[in-house]
Amino acid sequence: MRMVVKHLIETHGYKKIGFVGIEPENETHKVFQERYRAYYDTMQEHGLPVAADWVKPWRPWEDLYGRPPGELLDEWLQGGAASELEAIIGVSDPTAIWVLEHLEKLGFSVPHDLAVAGFDHSEADKNSILPLTTVDPSWTELGAATIRVLLDILEGKPVPEKTEVETNLVVARTCGCREESISLAGGYGRKSPALITGKKRIISEINRVLGKERFLEPHGPAEELLDALLTGVQNGEELFLNKLEKILKSEYTASKNINLWQDVISLLQNLAIPAFLKGKARQKAEILCRQARVMVANMAGRALESRWREMEETINRERQLGLGLITTFDLDQLMDLLAESLPALGISGFYVSLYENPVFYRYPAPVPEISRLVLAYNDQGRVKLAPGGLRYRSREVVPEELWPQDRAVNFSIHPLYFQDNQIGFIVFDAVPRKLDVFDSLRIQLSSALQGVFLVNKIEEQMRDLAKANAQLEESYRYLQENQQRLIASEKMASLGRLSAGIAHEMNTPLATVRAALLEIQLLAEEYDQSIGNPQVEPADHHEIAQEILKNTALAMRAAEKSAGFIRGMKAQTYGQLGKKKELFNAAVVAEDVFVVLEHQFKKNKCTLTKKVAKNIGLYGDPQAFSQILMNLLVNAIDACKGKPGEIRVILAEDPEEKTVDLRVIDNGTGISPENMTKIFDPFFTTKSFGEGTGLGLSIVYDLVKEFNGNINVDSIPGRTEFFIRFPGKKETG
Known part of the structure; x- marks a missing residue:
């Protein structure tokens, strides 16, 4: 940063220089703070002021003011900064380019109205309107120094506490200078030709222009090309052009920047030719250099077209x-897709690992110790892995047995994560030209893996739900069976409580039948003996016959009464309630219930008043209706114990509502308010132990729901009314 500030001050004479991209008070970004401090200190060293309004943040503006940062930048520039300042330095190249674009948009001309410079010499510079003056931090040299330090540590050698690499100022048009390639083509460069005359110095300058990472050896293409030029003008012009063509092909294959060779030609013209050639040889060399420029331009054009096609x-x-x-939500299928597709993208080696189970990772938590390699692809093709992947220590990056043994490796490791959760990593056998592809693949694969995990989770939940549903269905069947058992138990309990009435209701008519039959037997014997007796007149025979008919009628009435009682009992004990659906006369079923309970009413000194229509059509299970009425009447009788009970039953159709309404009203003790919400709960009872099961009203509630009906209760001391509304009759068919 000191270099670029000094260049603006000393080369261009700028005194009012602004700085964009950081808040001086914000210490969250240490690197940016150091760059700002270098700017501030250099300005102070040259005796130049730094006004508070000359330093502005970049993205933090959005957080500070709640407005878009571009809008605030325009406001700052138009508010006087662009007119007052002579130059603006961005804390990074993207920041500088952002400022440059907004200046041009507002009508300011860079560098005529305002100079702009950046820092990083990043790829963003290639997309700017003008070549950007910036600082090259020498990332390649820094990376090489890092590797050397790491190797020394691994070998147990001492390493310096701090290692520094030299940065380079890259001057370009945005500060007012011309970029080096234009300067070289114009006949001068960073150094005067008078100072660079020796062959070694010229080769060194060529290698500097091309970049140190190209030719690390002291002798290489630069020296060969220089020798070919000097020899070609004497022994054959094709020697130089052929050598250049060979070099350019090699550069093309290696994906190097071929346009840099235009600068090499400029160095040959400006340094080598004046130093070593004269007269006609010099003229021939100039012609060769012009031809070489055309060759470089043609090769660069073809390389660009090829790159576009490849892209x-x-x-x-x-x-x-x-x-x-x-669209793939299965992990195995996802790995198959990668194994088929990545080699077609020019990626020959890759390894996908997921943290075991997987364990989601969030910084700064320790990296999960164990990973599972789920995909491996190397020089021999896809590596066969056991189902579930290969388990290994995460710190190995790639399992040791899969590392190439016959060559050096250059792995590029990319985390796989969704939002803030890291779920694994993918390792590429690095190809420099594929680094941007690697990052794109990382993003897509991270999303795909998250989709796989979500689908697996949903499928697991669906399986759990299906299992839980099966258990619920089994439990429901079990409850239904138990409910039927409880209903049967309640019915038997009710019949037990009615046992005395059953005996009375059966014994009384049976005694009448027996007495009538005995009387009929005596009358029949008398009739038989009177046959042929002259003293017995026809009138006597007629009187005996009348007596027989009288006793027969008495026996028939008693037998019919027993049959009705048995019919009612059968309705209480036969089959499963609620299962049989038919259209029936509710009045007939109600009368059977009244017959069954007749003795209970008498025994408990209860009077029954009934108001029942003759024909009441109801659709459902007649046994269920019988059980509903039976339970309600038994409850009413129990509620009236200790006092003369008055029980009313009203059963009628409501033509307007198209319903059948049943009301059971008693003058018993009533239901307390605290028990009103519990009376339909299974096993809830206020009776003494052994007197009730607590299922009567619960069964009533369930059976009413089987009819799709509703039940309501209204109770005060001395009066309780159960009101049930059933849907009216419907045609079956």
């Missing part, structure tokens, strides 16, 4: 892979 193919393959990833 289009890559984009299409990435798109197809992306579509496959977002």
Whole structure:
């Protein structure tokens, strides 16, 4: 940062220099703070002021003011900053380019009205309107230094506490300078030709322009090309052009920036030719250099076209892979898709690992110790893995047995995560030109894996729900069976309580039948003996016959009464309630219930007043209706114990509502308010132990619901009314 500030001050004479991209009081970004401090200190060292309004944040503006940062930047520039300042430095290249674009949009011309500079020498510079003056932090050298320190540590060698690499100022048009390539083509460069005359110095300058990472050896293409130029003008012009063509092909294959060789040609023209050639040889060399420029331009054009075609193919393959990833929700199928698609993208080695189970990771928690390798693809193709993947320690990155043994490896590791949760990582056998593809694949694969996990979770929940549903259905069947058992138990308990009445109701008519039959027997014997007796007149025979008929009628009435009682009892004990659906006359069923309970009414000194229509059509189970009325009347009788009971039953159709209404009213003790909400609960009873099961009203409630009816209770001391409304009769068919 000091270099770029000094360049703006010393080379261009700027004194009012602003800084965009950081809040001076915000210490959250240490690197940006150091860059700001270098800017501030350099300004102070040159005796230049730094006004408070010259330093502005970038993205934090959105948080501070709640407005878009671009709008605030425009406001700041138009408010006087652009007119007052002579130059603006961005804390990074993207920040500087952001400022540059807004200045151009507002009508300011860079660098004529305002100079702009950045820091990082990043890829963003290639997309700017003008080449950006910036600082190259020498990332390549820094990476190489890091590897050297790491290797020294692994070998147990001492390492320095701090390692520094030299940064380089990259001057370009946004500060007012011309970029180096234009300067070189114009006949001058960073150094005067007078100072660079030796062959080694010229080769060194060429290698500097190309970049140190290209030719680490002291002798290489730069020296060979220089020798070919000097020799070619004497022994054959094709020697130089052929050598250049060979070098350019190699650069093309290695995906290097071929346009840099234009700068090499400029160095040859400006340094080598004046230093070593004269006269016609110099003229020939100039012609060769012009031809070389055309060759470089042609090769660069073909390289660009090739890159575009390759990029289009890559984009299409990435798109197809992306579509496959977002529509695949099975982990094995997802790995099959990657194994088929990634080699077609030029990625020959890759390894996908998921934290075991998987364990979701969030910084700064320790990295999960164990991972499972679910996909491995190397030089030999796809590696066969056991079902569930290969379990290994996460710190190994790739299981040791899968590391290539015959070559060096250059792995690029990318975390797989969704939102803040890391779920694993993918390791690529790195290819420099594929680094942007790696990041795109990481994003797509992370989303796809999250989809797999969500689908698996949903399927697991569905299985759990299906299992729970099966258990609920089994429990429901069990409850239904138990309910039927409880209903049968309650019916038997009710019959037990009615046993005395049953005996009375059966014994009385049977005694009458027996007495009548005995009388008929005597009359028949008398009739038989009187036959042929002259003293017995026909009138006597007629009188005997009348007596026989009288006793026969008495026996028939007693037998009919017993048959009606048995019919009522049968209605209480036969089959499962609520299962049989038919249209029946509710009045007839009610009369059978009254007959069964007749003795209970007498025994408990209760009078029954009934108001029942003759024909009441009701659709449902007649046994269920009988049980409802039986339980309500038994409850009413029990409520009236200790006093003369008055019980009323009203059963009628409501033509307006199209319903059948049943009311059972008694003058018993009533139901207390605290018990009103519990009377329909199973096993709830206020009776003494052994007197009731607590199921009577619960069964009534369930059976009413079987009819799709409703039941209401109104109770005060001395009067309780149960009101049930059944749907009216319906045609079956």
